[in-house]
Amino acid sequence: xxxxxxxxxxxxxxxxxxxxxxxxxxxxxxxxxxxxxxxxxxxxxxxxxxxxxxxxxxxxxxxxxxxxxxxxxxxxxxxxxxxxxxxxxxxxxxxxxxxxxxxxxxxxxxxxxxxxxxxxxxxxxxxxxxxxxxxxxxxxxxxxxxxxxxxxxxxxxxxxxxxxxxxxxxxxxxxxxxxxxxxxxxxxxxxxxxxxxxxxxxxxxxxxxxxxxxxxxxxxxxxxxxxxxxxxxx
Amino acid sequence: xxxxxxxxxxxxxxxxxxxxxxxxxxxxxxxxxxxxxxxxxxxxxxxxxxxxxxxxxxxxxxxxxxxxxxxxxxxxxxxxxxxxxxxxxxxxxxxxxxxxxxxxxxxxxxxxxxxxxxxxxxxxxxxxxxxxxxxxxxxxxxxxxxxxxxxxxxxxxxxxxxxxxxxxxxxxxxxxxxxxxxxxxxxxxxxxxxxxxxxxxxxxxxxxxxxxxxxxxxxxxxxxxxxxxxxxxx
Numbered sequence: 001x002x003x004x005x006x007x008x009x010x011x012x013x014x015x016x017x018x019x020x021x022x023x024x025x026x027x028x029x030x031x032x033x034x035x036x037x038x039x040x041x042x043x044x045x046x047x048x049x050x051x052x053x054x055x056x057x058x059x060x061x062x063x064x065x066x067x068x069x070x071x072x073x074x075x076x077x078x079x080x081x082x083x084x085x086x087x088x089x090x091x092x093x094x095x096x097x098x099x100x101x102x103x104x105x106x107x108x109x110x111x112x113x114x115x116x117x118x119x120x121x122x123x124x125x126x127x128x129x130x131x132x133x134x135x136x137x138x139x140x141x142x143x144x145x146x147x148x149x150x151x152x153x154x155x156x157x158x159x160x161x162x163x164x165x166x167x168x169x170x171x172x173x174x175x176x177x178x179x180x181x182x183x184x185x186x187x188x189x190x191x192x193x194x195x196x197x198x199x200x201x202x203x204x205x206x207x208x209x210x211x212x213x214x215x216x217x218x219x220x221x222x223x224x225x226x227x228x229x230x231x232x233x234x
Numbered sequence: 235x236x237x238x239x240x241x242x243x244x245x246x247x248x249x250x251x252x253x254x255x256x257x258x259x260x261x262x263x264x265x266x267x268x269x270x271x272x273x274x275x276x277x278x279x280x281x282x283x284x285x286x287x288x289x290x291x292x293x294x295x296x297x298x299x300x301x302x303x304x305x306x307x308x309x310x311x312x313x314x315x316x317x318x319x320x321x322x323x324x325x326x327x328x329x330x331x332x333x334x335x336x337x338x339x340x341x342x343x344x345x346x347x348x349x350x351x352x353x354x355x356x357x358x359x360x361x362x363x364x365x366x367x368x369x370x371x372x373x374x375x376x377x378x379x380x381x382x383x384x385x386x387x388x389x390x391x392x393x394x395x396x397x398x399x400x401x402x403x404x405x406x407x408x409x410x411x412x413x414x415x416x417x418x419x420x421x422x423x424x425x426x427x428x429x430x431x432x433x434x435x436x437x438x439x440x441x442x443x444x445x446x447x448x449x450x451x452x453x454x455x456x457x458x459x460x461x462x463x464x465x466x467x468x
Contacts, residue, residue, distance in 0.1 A: 090411045
């Protein structure tokens with residue numbers, strides 16, 4: 001079959017930071033669908049699919065273009081029902097949304113604030129002006145101002161992952177249980193975003209999340225190791 | 235069929251505070267299994283099933299005694315596979331564990347600290363000494379010391395429920411989607427625990443959680459309204 005095209009945000013050294021693209025790469029691999037992760041610059045996103053989408057991921061499957069990671073995940077389960085499902089039940093899908101919401105609330109802001117300057121420093125030359133302007137407008141701070149208090153933000157983000165640690169402690173080896181599932185790809189995607197650009201470690205060396213993330217990275221032929229990453233722990 | 239006996243913690247005025255008993259009452263109703271919620275005093279728990287369990291819920295089903303809410307939920311799905319399942323997939327069960335873990339981390343401590351004195355004030359006379367002693371040992375504070383800073387704790391607990399609000403905002407009408415599921419019973423059970431004894435409101439009057447909780451209370455013939463409750467919102 002013709003591989004699905006996934007437009008995947010690219011920064012310097014062919015690093016791939018987007019947490020939402022990461023989860024879709026995992027989703028495609030989970031379903032055993034061949035795909036090409038086509039690198040794209042931030043400012044080139046409007047050139048795809050007639051400018052209908054402002055963010056990645058975007059997939060092209062035959063003549064069909066789908067944007068937004070939740071819409072893509074739903075599309076994949078609908079279009080390929082005979083492949084392994086991303087969501088074993090409608091409730092499982094909603095609980096994956098809870099996992100995402102929970103991480104946004106508990107770790108989203110400190111994580112984003114702590115690492116957005118690292119993403120900027122890795123941005124492609126032609127994306128830099130737009131990146132700075134759009135992010136500073138969104139955050140209400142200059143990227144340089146965010147450097148202050150970074151240690152505290154990293155500590156807050158690290159603590160914000162306690163719900164994942166607690167779940168794994170009484171279960172595992174995956175967040176979804178014996179087998180990896182979309183919740184693993186959501187959380188894994190966020191950590192691979194950090195690892196793609198981090199100049200300061202998010203985790204401590206003895207963090208149990210590292211072992212779990214290693215398992216996620218190993219999945220699907222080592223998918224989580226196929227683009228450059230920095231160390232996530234000191 | 236012979237109703238299952240569920241030992242359900244009782245305090246004054248036949249109030250039923252245990253969040254873990256609440257979720258099992260909902261689980262039994264979800265599966266359409268007839269049950270008696272047998273009231274029990276805290277200090278009488280060791281008299282059940284040869285003292286094998288230190289906490290409720292405990293169920294007796296025929297000759298079988300099962301304690302611990304997760305063990306009971308698993309038992310019910312195993313023993314009654316033809317009834318509606320609590321967990322549509324193994325991953326759904328693990329994500330329900332994530333929901334519980336997430337609430338423990340984000341709201342557990344402030345919620346417990348803010349309302350433990352209210353539970354004590356409603357305790358049965360014969361439970362009071364044991365309740366005070368065991369809780370003060372656990373918390374490292376006297377119950378009266380916990381009264382200080384209660385407003386801040388309530389505010390923290392309220393904010394700790396943002397992940398539930400955010401999930402419902404993009405979905406609903408239940409946390410598990412179109413139909414209620416175990417995640418609804420977990421979160422609902424925590425709020426019914428608070429409502430069973432609260433002398434200070436946890437939520438504001440316009441909180442979207444109230445509408446959702448109302449729906450959960452209405453389920454299974456109004457199960458969540460069958461014992462006395464105080465107002466959860468000002």
